[in-house]
Amino acid sequence: MVLNKWMISLMLCFGSICYGQNIVKKTPLSVVIISIEKQFNIKFSYAVEDVATIEINKPNTSFTLQETIDYLNAETLLNFKALDKRYVTVSALNKTMSICGVVFSDKKQSRLAGASVLVNNSGSSTITDKNGTFTLQNIPIYATLTISYLGFESKQVLANELFSVQKNCEEIVLSTKNEELNQVLINVYLTPGLQKYLDGSTVLNTKKFGILPGLIEPDILQSIQILPGIESTNESIANINVRGGTNDQNLVIWDNIKMYHSGHFFGLISAYNPNLTEKVTVSKNGTSAEFSDGVSSTINMQTKDAVTNKFSGGAGINLISTDAFLAIPLAKDLELHLSGRRSITDVFNTPTYTNYFERSFQDSEINSDSSDKNTSSDFYFYDFTAKLLFDLNEKHQFRANIIGINNALGYSESNANTNNTETKASTLSQNNIGYGGNWKAQWTPKWSTNLITYFSKYNIDATDYRVETDQRLTEANEVLETGVKLNTQYKVNTKLSILSGYQFNETGMLNETTVSAPSYERTKKDVLLNHSLFSEAQYNNSNTYLRVGVRLNYFQKFDKLLIEPRINIRQKLSDQFALKLEGEFKNQTTAQIIDFEDDFLGVEKRRWVLVNNQDIPIATSKQGSFGVEFNKDKLNIEATGFYKIVDGITASNQGFYNNFQFNNANGSYTAKGFEFLANKTARQYSVWASYTFSINDYEFDTFTPSTFPNNVDIRHSVSIGFYYNIVKNLKIAVGGIWRNGQPYTKPLEGNETVQNGNNTMVNYDSPNSENLDNFMRLDASLNYNFNLSESIKASFTAGVINATNQDNAINRYYKVNSNDSNDAIQVDNKSLGLTPNLSFRVNF
16 A cells, blocks of 8 residues: 555656656746856846847756857847857847747637737738638737637737747637627728627727728717718718718717717717727617617717726827827726817817818808908817726726717907997807716626616807897707616526616706897706616527517606517528618607707707607607628628608708798608628728618608608718728728718799798798709828837828819708898808818827
8 A cells, every 4th residue: 555655656756757847937038148147247238128028948057158149049039149258239130030820719629710810010910720720921020919719809919929949839729708799790891990790780999990081080970971871961970860860869878878969060070089989889770678769870989998007098189189098007906097189270270170160150150251340259179088997806897987078169240340349249159078887797607787877968058149239148958867777687608698677867958048138038947757677688609690679668757658679680591691680669758959040150059859748759760671791701792671760750850941941740751771882801901882772751741741852861872982001001091972962942933932921931842852963072091100119109190071172062941132032042051172181199
């Protein structure tokens, strides 16, 4: 018995010795250098960063100094050279190397064939073969590689870790990604940074964003207009039309906070700074049951949410604004993210600002030419965000954030013939501030919760003061919304998960008008409470993706229950073909009405109102779509047909320029059409073409005619684009848009005006029976990236909108001629002319 124990111990000891002889632990090069310095009484001269990541086997202590230097040169990609008997220099070789690796799934269960291998900041990439192996030639010695595979966590590896003087390739293990079943379907969709998910939603990753025609930065709400079915008939991101809907029918969420304002410069620039916005998800149909209150689309923006323990940031300036952002580690598990942006237009008058200003305020008092008036105007905007991230432990995360958006416009006007008499002073301001917080908890490996709270406040305040009549007119619109949401998710297995939750919203709105002489005041306040329960199941295997759910909405004020089913199915027919079916019921309890007033400078204002279930009913939508997808060798082709009915719209929020302009009525619109997209991507380029056909008609029972084309009835719309990585750090993008002109209503020929009491009004013909000339625009952008130092990266981007200076009319209406009451004057609003812009950014 004792002998057996002795023999076992000896065998274990021998096995340990043998195993230890096969695997020799490598030593950091910095430690090896110190040892050699002591052994030979010499001194190495080197940069710390050159040796920081290198590990080697220790050289034999019997080596001479020259043999030791030869050994170091053979085992590393550094140049060791003895200057004399005392000093040895170490320098990085300015050369490339060949590397190889083998990619495994976690726990080395299997080799991953077809994994993507990308050399960061370079055009080099490849995929693993059937054995999970890859090789790359001529790779810079300090390059970083990103290894990714669908369903697994991406991994970054230093290239010099994959270099070996031996023939064996380094093993790389990817961990399974378990946090979501809705996986990335297309990694590069139109341009780097745009991705398509299995549920059909499109995701904009601003950190990886490439370049789009005409843009100098990943402007969130400008970028999504590249997608078929999404456009702006008047070039404004404050008026994004998704499958024929109006802008107020888009649910806009920033870090779980509902936003009521989206644009600077009255809609020409997105109000959301992209530098800390990590992901933007756009859903046109088949939305998750988690979301409601947007009958056209959902635009969900999420900022960086990981504690990195790394100080980073950046700053930039363009011909409109300047901005900066910082990620500041406060402790091991505590981090602060900050961003801010402000216009420079009140300091520098640039050509870009001039074009934007003329576009925004055309046909208004601000931009009117009058020799008998002295005028001055002042306009600026700013936005800011802050986010506090705290990881209590691996299972509990806390986040708190704030966002602020502000636009301010001041205008004064005086008679040119008098030096000291001011006759008019006006101000117009818009701001939206939001506060939010959430607590994510992973209670078990399968069960997690997310508690979300937010508060959103929107204000528009306008003042118009005339000294001559001593009359002050003020208007105010205020929105206050508080929300609480609890999401619970249970993962039954790797293929099936169940999401359930509860949401409560309290929305209050104020609309106020005050006149000083004669004294008049009107104030209206409304409050609505909404309780919602939702649940959905999500299933995904290799061929089938299914998400089916339902949302129950109870409106306490009206004692009304709305049931909203949702469905989203994608079925693969083969490796190349798949079918897509989406459907949803949604509702909306807020809307914007449009003021057409000469007060406040003639600038069109939109005011939020709350439904009252009478003259402003709850808007509801029913939408279905069916599509076919083809994907092979990075050629993606999609064709989708859709049918959407939105009921409960009001005439006052459509912006009619016809005989219904000042009428109040409830109606609906029906949009049906077809979307097509073809996109071919490769390592250095992407080319795409999209086409949308759509028929969009109103129906108002109390109007005559009751059915007529929608204001945004764009029958045909075509978009083409091309992105090319010319050299390693130089990119170019060129693209064009062509679409039918917007519908408009002309006056009745021979009887252009009509008397209504003491007022003379335009006598319009059949509504929206005419169309503007076709809209066409060509845009281009050029981007160059370079390093100011090893830790500071810079980029220069130039862009031009409407490079051919095409004269496009985007809206047409008529007004009574002040010199002849029987005549109606045609007024055309024009799009941006040739508008260049430049941007310079640094990131560290």
